[in-house]
Amino acid sequence: MNSENRFDIIVVGGGMIGAAAALGLARQGWQVAVVESAERESLLSALSPAKTVDDFEPRVSALSLASQKLLDGLGVWSDVAACRHCAYDQMSVWDAEGTGCIRFDAAEMAVPALGVIVENRILVKALMTAVVASPIRLIDGVSVTGWSGQGRYKSITLADGRKLDAPLIVAADGPQSRVRQWAGLPTREWDYDQQGIVCTVETAQSHGFTAWQRFSATGPLAFLPLINDAGESRFCSIVWSQDTDESRRLMALDDARFSAELENAIEGRLGQIQTVSRRFAFPLRQRHAKAYIGPGLALIGDAAHTIHPLAGQGVNLGYSDVRVLLEELGRLRAAGMAPDDPDTLARYQRRRKGENLAMMAAMEGFKQLFARDELPLRWMRNAGMRWLDGAGPLKNRLAAQAMGID
Numbered sequence: 165m166n167s168e169n170r171f172d173i174i175v176v177g178g179g180m181i182g183a184a185a186a187l188g189l190a191r192q193g194w195q196v197a198v199v200e201s202a203e204r205e206s207l208l209s210a211l212s213p214a215k216t217v218d219d220f221e222p223r224v225s226a227l228s229l230a231s232q233k234l235l236d237g238l239g240v241w242s243d244v245a246a247c248r249h250c251a252y253d254q255m256s257v258w259d260a261e262g263t264g265c266i267r268f269d270a271a272e273m274a275v276p277a278l279g280v281i282v283e284n285r286i287l288v289k290a291l292m293t294a295v296v297a298s299p300i301r302l303i304d305g306v307s308v309t310g311w312s313g314q315g316r317y318k319s320i321t322l323a324d325g326r327k328l329d330a331p332l333i334v335a336a337d338g339p340q341s342r343v344r345q346w347a348g349l350p351t352r353e354w355d356y357d358q359q360g361i362v363c364t365v366e367t368a369q370s371h372g373f374t375a376w377q378r379f380s381a382t383g384p385l386a387f388l389p390l391i392n393d394a395g396e397s398r399f400c401s402i403v404w405s406q407d408t409d410e411s412r413r414l415m416a417l418d419d420a421r422f423s424a425e426l427e428n429a430i431e432g433r434l435g436q437i438q439t440v441s442r443r444f445a446f447p448l449r450q451r452h453a454k455a456y457i458g459p460g461l462a463l464i465g466d467a468a469h470t471i472h473p474l475a476g477q478g479v480n481l482g483y484s485d486v487r488v489l490l491e492e493l494g495r496l497r498a499a500g501m502a503p504d505d506p507d508t509l510a511r512y513q514r515r516r517k518g519e520n521l522a523m524m525a526a527m528e529g530f531k532q533l534f535a536r537d538e539l540p541l542r543w544m545r546n547a548g549m550r551w552l553d554g555a556g557p558l559k560n561r562l563a564a565q566a567m568g569i570d
Contacts, residue, residue, distance in 0.1 A: 171197045171301065171330040173493075173503050174320060176308055176343050178207070180225070180284060181465030181482040182336030183291035187238045188490040189334075190300045192497045197301040197328060199320065204304040207292045211247060211285070214392040217364040217399065217441040220248075221283040224388060224401045226375070228279055231483040235290075243290040244282060250389045250397075251277035252375045260380040260431075278375070281388045281401065303328075308337070311346035318460040331504040333461050334489070339451055341467035347458045353451035358383055359411035360473055361404040363443040364390065365426065368435030370397040376433055382407045385429050386473075400434070402426070403473050405448060415445050448472060452524060456517060457509040464489060469520050481520055488515045 171194075175186045178200030190196045200207070214220050227235075235241040255278055258265035270278050295302055303322070310321035317329040320343075335343035344351075371389040378385045383405035390399040404426070406414060414422060423437035451470045456463045465482035492512045496505055 169326065169328045170317070171195045171328065173197075173332045173334060174199065174318075174328055174330045175334045175336055176320065177336035177338060177465075177467070178202070178292065178295065178302070178304070179336065179338070179465075180287045180291065180479060181486060182334070183288070183295050184234065184238060184240075184483065185334055185336060185464055185486045185489060186300050187240070187291065187294055187298060188486060189493065190298050191238070192490070192494050194493070194497060194503060195301075196299075197303060197330070198295060199306070199308055199322065199328070200302065200304045201307040202304065204292065204296065204302060207288055207304075208296070209289075211289070214248060214399075215394070217366050217439050219392070220364040220390060220399065220401065220441070221285050222362045222364060222401065222441065222444055223284040224281050224390070225284055225287065225479040226279045226281055226388060228480045229275065229277075230487075231480050232280060234483050234487050235287075238291075238294065240290045240294050243293065244286060247286045247290070248283065248391070248393065249286070250281045250373070250391045252279060252281065252373050252389050253277050254372070254374040255377070256374055257377045258379070260378055281375075281390060308342065311343055313347055313459060313461065331460055331502050335461065335463045335467045336465050337467055339449075339466040339470045341463065343461070344453060344463055344467050347461050349456075349458055349461075349463065350454050351451050352454060353449060356405075356448040356450065356472060357408050358405050358448045359408055359445045360448050361402070361406065361411055361414060361443055361445050363402055364441040365400050365402055365423070365437050366439045367398050367400060368438055371400055371434060373397065376400075376430065378430060380429070382410050385426075387430060387434065398434075398438075404429070405473065408447075411445055415443060450524065452521065456513040459506070460504040462489060462509055462512060468516075469524065471524050477523055481523060484519065485516050488512055 173189055173194050173196050175182045175196065175198045178198045182198065186196050186198045212219060232241055235244060253270035255268040268278055270276065307323045308320050309323050312319040317331060318333045319327050319329040320333065321327050333343060335341050337343055371387065373389055375389060376387040386403045387400040390401055391397050392399055414425060419440050423440050427437045449470065450472060453463055453468045456468045464485040468485065469481065471478050489512050492508050493503055496503055496508055
């Protein structure tokens with residue numbers, strides 16, 4: 165094979181997770197290629213000012229402090245922070261069927277913020293800008309159409325007929341990962357029979373730099389704080405998880421009726437919903453690869469696991485995958501070993517699989533707990549929330565674990 169098409173590591177997928185992994189690997193000295201189906205021009209396009217709800221991207225991420233630290237170490241956080249973003253220092257979670265409520269406060273934990281809400285396109289642009297400026301070979305505007313896992317080098321085939329090979333392929337190509345499927349790595353998955361509705365709203369009152377989440381029997385509703393370019397704090401990104409039939413009913417409403425139902429669902433905490441952007445709905449499905457690795461292959465991010473959005477941990481779990489993979493492959497690089505060492509890949513899987521499964525199990529438990537409507541269970545649920553809210557050290561310890569900090 166032509167040496168121009170041979171690398172140490174090929175990352176398939178140049179989104180928020182794949183681009184971060186590629187940057188970290190290149191910094192360690194590996195020869196890295198990134199294959200991304202989107203054109204680089206679209207990924208690097210200028211960000212338009214946000215004046216109304218329609219100017220925000222509906223897809224946002226709630227970045228933990230650990231994820232921010234990773235991005236800072238890759239040299240991209242300053243570019244993200246220079247664009248639109250909203251740090252939140254409080255979080256309020258409550259049960260629609262009772263009086264149970266838990267409030268988290270950054271000041272109690274002696275941290276600057278609980279997290280930061282960032283539009284996904286801002287993250288992708290910052291990461292891709294760094295990729296283009298690095299020694300990474302970016303192969304954009306072309307999809308991967310085949311994979312060969314035989315022999316010392318693993319090969320991928322592109323839609324234009326080119327073939328690339330490397331000892332290690334890192335699959336960051338999303339929940340429907342074709343690389344995972346071609347490699348024959350099975351998944352355990354099931355439908356929640358729910359859809360997630362996302363959009364941006366403008367409210368009469370300021371969100372107070374607070375993330376709001378209300379649990380109901382038909383699904384959780386989150387209001388994630390945003391600010392526009394003028395610094396106004398009356399914008400929120402919503403993620404409303406609802407049973408499929410209810411989601412379809414809500415999506416069929418006109419803007420005025422939808423806004424009224426949304427305002428009622430959040431119990432009027434932010435006053436009237438004044439405007440709402442275009443809405444999108446997507447099916448919610450939990451998926452977990454039974455193995456994250458194969459010979460010369462590692463899965464990261466959504467290619468390895470997808471999770472219910474009720475706690476906003478999906479992207480943070482993906483960045484934790486990146487951090488651990490970089491730690492393990494960094495040791496190989498320092499020792500002068502090849503990147504496909506099976507013991508190292510097994511250690512990556514061992515370190516990440518348990519944590520991801522624990523988070524997925526916790527989110528499934530939350531979903532099932534709040535979906536039950538029996539009176540004794542409702543009483544215990546609300547009593548437990550009130551007790552935890554009063555147990556400051558324990559509450560803050562749990563929050564710190566979710567944020568990835570000590």
